[in-house]
Amino acid sequence: MAQYLRLLKYALPYRGRIAISIGCLLIASLLNALSVASLQPVFDGLFGGEGSRQLLSLPRALQPLLGDWVARVQGFLRAHQMSVLTFLAWFLLAVLLAKAMVNYVSVYLMKYVAERVMADVRDDLYGHLHSLSLGFFLRRNTGEIVSRVTADVDALGAAVTDLLRNALREPFTIVGLVILLFVIHWQLALASLLIFPMTVIPIVNFGKKIRRRGTRVLERRAELSTLIQEGITGIRIVQAFGMEEYERRRFRAKNSELFQAIMRIVRVDSLSSPVMEMLEAVGIVVAVWLGGYLVFRGELTPGAFMGFLGALASLYVPIKRLSAVNNNIQRGMAGAQRVFDVLDQRPEVAEHPEARQLPPVNETVTFEQVGFAYEPGRFVLRDIHFQAKVGEIVAIVGASGTGKSTLVNLLPRFFDPTEGRILLDGVDLLEVTLASLRAQIGMVTQDTILFDDTIANNIAYGLSTRGGTARIQEAARLANAEEFIRDLPDGYETRIGEKGVRLSGGQKQRIAIARAILKDPPVLILDEATSALDAEAERLVQEALERLMRNRTTFVIAHRLSTVIQADKIVVLEDGRLVEMGTHPELMAARGTYFRLYQNQLQEA
Numbered sequence: 001m002a003q004y005l006r007l008l009k010y011a012l013p014y015r016g017r018i019a020i021s022i023g024c025l026l027i028a029s030l031l032n033a034l035s036v037a038s039l040q041p042v043f044d045g046l047f048g049g050e051g052s053r054q055l056l057s058l059p060r061a062l063q064p065l066l067g068d069w070v071a072r073v074q075g076f077l078r079a080h081q082m083s084v085l086t087f088l089a090w091f092l093l094a095v096l097l098a099k100a101m102v103n104y105v106s107v108y109l110m111k112y113v114a115e116r117v118m119a120d121v122r123d124d125l126y127g128h129l130h131s132l133s134l135g136f137f138l139r140r141n142t143g144e145i146v147s148r149v150t151a152d153v154d155a156l157g158a159a160v161t162d163l164l165r166n167a168l169r170e171p172f173t174i175v176g177l178v179i180l181l182f183v184i185h186w187q188l189a190l191a192s193l194l195i196f197p198m199t200v201i202p203i204v205n206f207g208k209k210i211r212r213r214g215t216r217v218l219e220r221r222a223e224l225s226t227l228i229q230e231g232i233t234g235i236r237i238v239q240a241f242g243m244e245e246y247e248r249r250r251f252r253a254k255n256s257e258l259f260q261a262i263m264r265i266v267r268v269d270s271l272s273s274p275v276m277e278m279l280e281a282v283g284i285v286v287a288v289w290l291g292g293y294l295v296f297r298g299e300l301t302p303g304a305f306m307g308f309l310g311a312l313a314s315l316y317v318p319i320k321r322l323s324a325v326n327n328n329i330q331r332g333m334a335g336a337q338r339v340f341d342v343l344d345q346r347p348e349v350a351e352h353p354e355a356r357q358l359p360p361v362n363e364t365v366t367f368e369q370v371g372f373a374y375e376p377g378r379f380v381l382r383d384i385h386f387q388a389k390v391g392e393i394v395a396i397v398g399a400s401g402t403g404k405s406t407l408v409n410l411l412p413r414f415f416d417p418t419e420g421r422i423l424l425d426g427v428d429l430l431e432v433t434l435a436s437l438r439a440q441i442g443m444v445t446q447d448t449i450l451f452d453d454t455i456a457n458n459i460a461y462g463l464s465t466r467g468g469t470a471r472i473q474e475a476a477r478l479a480n481a482e483e484f485i486r487d488l489p490d491g492y493e494t495r496i497g498e499k500g501v502r503l504s505g506g507q508k509q510r511i512a513i514a515r516a517i518l519k520d521p522p523v524l525i526l527d528e529a530t531s532a533l534d535a536e537a538e539r540l541v542q543e544a545l546e547r548l549m550r551n552r553t554t555f556v557i558a559h560r561l562s563t564v565i566q567a568d569k570i571v572v573l574e575d576g577r578l579v580e581m582g583t584h585p586e587l588m589a590a591r592g593t594y595f596r597l598y599q600n601q602l603q604e605a
């Protein structure tokens with residue numbers, strides 16, 4: 001129930017349109033009832049046999065009230081049979097036309113609201129995703145997340161559409177028709193509607209099943225979406241290893257699972273209509289039998305009998321539809337649940353309610369007994385304790401997988417330390433706003449992240465000086481990227497494709513370095529920033545970086561120890577622990593881990 005309310009809350013801003021739409025539904029229902037109801041008494045009057053006993057088939061209760069009047073109307077009808085019939089035809093046409101128009105307005109508005117709600121939910125969802133911490137994304141597949149914003153919202157949208165349109169309309173139609181039945185002959189109505197409450201049982205049961213199975217379908221769909229994502233982005237490797245057939249089989253298997261899951265819904269869904277029809281048959285049989293008997297006894301005119309049967313038959317249309325609508329709504333609510341699950345996620349790296357602005361860092365960066373575990377209990381970093389001063393270059397070295405990237409990822413608070421704390425100028429990172437913290441950190445990450453935008457915009461990413469062409473070019477020049485950018489068809493305005501696919505690895509890295517140079521942050525993190533460059537390009541970039549490193553604190557991770565030698569402080573990690581720290585000569589003299597690393601590299605070279 002809470003979920004319905006939550007969903008309807010999204011519709012609340014559009015309540016004006018919903019009200020108009022419901023108004024139109026009401027009018028349409030009235031017109032519908034009118035088109036049925038107006039015919040029957042008049043037809044009796046028009047075509048009924050001679051004789052004063054033959055009255056308009058008005059409800060008995062009304063007849064004495066109208067008394068003499070009824071006879072007079074009847075006389076009038078008989079006298080002007082043809083013109084009354086013509087009038088009736090026109091009247092009917094007008095009513096049906098009006099109904100069609102009112103229906104149009106109502107359907108249009110409901111669809112508008114449903115689509116608007118979906119768009120709003122998508123906006124909310126995507127916005128919320130960006131408030132979540134990196135950890136959320138690492139624990140889930142991209143396809144899964146994409147699927148929540150697309151397929152799941154679509155499913156939810158179907159629920160909104162049906163909730164607003166049919167779930168609101170059909171009850172009106174039902175109530176109108178039930179009233180009509182009771183007006184015609186209330187005992188007969190009672191008898192033939194006895195079965196009516198029973199319809200609730202299959203509606204509810206089918207709905208529950210469909211909700212559960214709907215969730216399965218969405219999960220399958222998300223898995224499929226992940227598979228597609230992986231298969232397409234990894235196409236290079238798929239082809240290189242000749243894995244096309246394997247990928248196709250993998251897809252076929254998942255696709256077939258999705259199909260099975262959908263069929264499990266279809267089985268229930270298609271069952272609901274026949275079940276409702278059976279219940280309907282019982283009601284109609286009762287009405288035929290009992291109604292026929294009443295006609296024989298002269299308690300019901302044949303016209304009223306036909307009208308009754310007509311109304312009863314049309315009553316089951318909305319009931320059947322309501323059951324189908326409930327199935328759809330339940331499927332949609334499965335999507336809504338998944339959407340709300342994401343919306344209810346709180347970022348692990350939360351900003352303190354009284355977080356303050358971090359003033360520009362100009363003294364120290366301190367790690368105090370920092371420990372970190374991605375998963376509870378499995379520590380990747382332990383007891384990291386050191387201090388870096390402004391202007392210093394801190395190199396972090398160690399074997400692959402010892403936690404170097406993890407260590408530097410703690411600085412911009414992609415993750416928070418599991419133990420200990422990190423201080424900038426003596427201020428705990430947890431006490432400052434994320435924006436003011438991250439504004440002071442420039443990062444060139446291990447895998448270069450670029451966007452499908454122009455070179456200029458990629459370099460200026462996140463900076464307000466988007467138009468400052470001169471500065472962008474200066475940054476590119478320092479990053480040794482100017483030359484290749486010049487050679488591109490549109491220079492700085494060249495679009496580089498998704499993730500920068502139209503650039504080489506080294507070119508991408510230089511764009512990322514230019515980005516960091518332009519940002520000009522007090523704290524700079526270079527995680528294998530030059531690993532994809534050749535020796536000559538690296539030397540040039542290195543020069544630029546050295547200029548960049550002045551007057552700020554720089555953390556450098558590099559496999560090539562040549563870039564590490566001139567660091568002011570070398571932090572050596574082994575299995576997540578800080579085992580050595582010092583300058584190159586000091587560590588060489590100590591003949592420990594660093595010495596071994598260095599020796600190994602010399603041998604390779």
Ligand SMILES: Nc1ncnc2c1ncn2[C@@H]1O[C@H](COP(=O)(O)OP(=O)(O)OP(=O)(O)O)[C@@H](O)[C@H]1O
Pocket residue numbers: 138374375380398399400401402403404405406407446
């Ligand atoms: N998201 C994650 N969830 C769980 N464990 C992770 C995650 N990311 C990294 N790890 C683990 O943490 C350890 C440290 O990883 P990290 O990326 O910090 O190593 P690294 O020193 O940067 O290695 P490299 O030199 O290869 O880049 C690794 O053993 C890795 O398996």
Ligand SMILES: [Mg+2]
Pocket residue numbers: 404405406446527
């Ligand atoms: Mg790394």
